[in-house]
Amino acid sequence: MTQIHCDVAIVGAGILGLSHAYAAARRGLSVRVFERTATPLGASVRNFGQALVTGQPPGVMSDLARASRPIWAQWAEGAGFSLRRNGSLLFARTEAEEHLLEAFCAGRARELDYRVGLLRGSELNDLYQGHFRHHRAALLGFDDQQLYSREALPSLIDYLRREYGVAFHFSTLVRDVDTGVLRTTAGTFTAGQVLVCSGHDYQTLLAEVIAPLEPQVCRLQMLRARPQVDFGLAHSILTGLSCVHYGAFSDLPESEAVREQIRRETPELEEQGIHLLISPTPHGELIIGDSHHYGSDAAPFNAELVDRLMLALAEDTLGMRVDVVERWQGVYGSRGPGPFSVLQAADGITAVLMHTGVGMSIGPALGERTVAALFG
Structure with missing residues (x-):
C-alpha cells in the first residue's frame, strides 16, 4: 500500500x-x-464557547488570549459561524465580591491593560430592561467573545x-x-x-x-436550558464565584474574603467545585454550568444535587425560571x-x-x- x-x-x-x-x-x-x-x-x-481575556492570569495566558481574539474573528468571518464580540458580564452579588471587582479595576486592570468597566447604579439597572438590577455591580469585560461550539x-x-x-x-x-x-x-x-x-x-x-x-481529568456537569422569558441575552455571564477560580482575580488579597464567605455560607459550592457560567446560544437557549470533579478518569455518574445547585444559581442570577432542555458531562485534561x-x-x-x-x-x-x- x-x-x-x-x-x-x-x-x-x-x-x-x-x-x-x-x-x-x-x-x-x-x-x-x-x-x-x-x-x-x-x-x-462540550464547553460554553467562551473565549475570555478578562479572567486570564497575567503573563503568558493573558497574552495568548489577547492574541487569539483576532484569530477567532478571522475564522468566524471566513467560516461563517456566529461570534459575539460584545464582551462578558461578571456580576457581584455580595459586598465582598464587589470589593474584589473594585480592587481589580483600580489595580491590575489598569496596570496590565485589561479592558474592563465597572457598572453600577443606572448603568447596571438599565442592563436588559432591569433583569440584573438585583446585583451590586457588574464587571464588563470588553475583549471577551462567545461562540456556539457545536x-x-x-x-x-x-x-x-x-x-x-x-x-x-x-x-x-x-x-x-x-x-x-x-x-x-x-x-x-x-x-x-x-x-x-x-x-x-x-x-x-x-x-x-x-x-x-501526572495530569488528571476534570469532569463537569452542564445543562442547556430555555429561559421562560427571552430577554435577548447577548453576553456571556459569570458571577463573583468565578473570581476564586480565574487567575486574573484569585490571587488578589480581596479574593480571600470571597472565598471565606463561600465556605461559611454555601460550602456545598466549594465541595462540588461550582462556579456559575451562562452562555447564550444563537437559538435563544442558555448553556449553564458548571461543577468540577477531578481524578484519573471521568466517572459517568451525574449527581442531581449538583444540577439543582447550578439551576438555582442560574435562576437567581437571571431573575427568572429556566426549563432544562439537555444535560451532559463536560470533560477536559487538568492539573498538570x-x-x-x-x-x-x-x-x-x-x-x-x-x-x-x-x-x-x-x-x-x-x-x-x-x-x-x-x-x-
Whole structure:
C-alpha cells in the first residue's frame, strides 16, 4: 500500500488540533488531521464557547488570549459561524465580591491593560430592561467573545478543508506514532512533523512521555436550558464565584474574603467545585454550568444535587425560571505542571496538552506559537 505523506500530521480535531492545523496550513504546509470519532465530541464541543481575556492570569495566558481574539474573528468571518464580540458580564452579588471587582479595576486592570468597566447604579439597572438590577455591580469585560461550539467547530473544519486544503480523516484511530510515521486504522501515513493534540486521552499515544506530568481529568456537569422569558441575552455571564477560580482575580488579597464567605455560607459550592457560567446560544437557549470533579478518569455518574445547585444559581442570577432542555458531562485534561504543556516527545513528534479548561480562549494563539517554534 502506498503511504501518503504530508508536512504536518495532527492527532485530534478539537480546538487545539484545528488551531495547529490552521497555523501550519496558512504557512503553505500540507496538513492532515486525524480524529477517532466521526465529528469532534470532546472538550471543545462540550464547553460554553467562551473565549475570555478578562479572567486570564497575567503573563503568558493573558497574552495568548489577547492574541487569539483576532484569530477567532478571522475564522468566524471566513467560516461563517456566529461570534459575539460584545464582551462578558461578571456580576457581584455580595459586598465582598464587589470589593474584589473594585480592587481589580483600580489595580491590575489598569496596570496590565485589561479592558474592563465597572457598572453600577443606572448603568447596571438599565442592563436588559432591569433583569440584573438585583446585583451590586457588574464587571464588563470588553475583549471577551462567545461562540456556539457545536456549530463553530464543524464550520471551522469545513473552512480549513475548503480554503487551506487541510485533509481530515474522521473515524480514524491513530494507534501509534513514531518519528515521521503514523499507524492508523486507515493505514500508515508519513509526515515531517507529528503534533499530538488528543485532549484528555493520556493512554493511547505517548503514555510514557505524558505520565511524569501526572495530569488528571476534570469532569463537569452542564445543562442547556430555555429561559421562560427571552430577554435577548447577548453576553456571556459569570458571577463573583468565578473570581476564586480565574487567575486574573484569585490571587488578589480581596479574593480571600470571597472565598471565606463561600465556605461559611454555601460550602456545598466549594465541595462540588461550582462556579456559575451562562452562555447564550444563537437559538435563544442558555448553556449553564458548571461543577468540577477531578481524578484519573471521568466517572459517568451525574449527581442531581449538583444540577439543582447550578439551576438555582442560574435562576437567581437571571431573575427568572429556566426549563432544562439537555444535560451532559463536560470533560477536559487538568492539573498538570502548568496551564498547558508543549512536549517534544521524540524527533519530529510534539505533544500539546491543556491542563485547564480554557482551550477556547488561548488555543488559536497557542497553535501559532507552537507551529512558529517548529517552522520559524
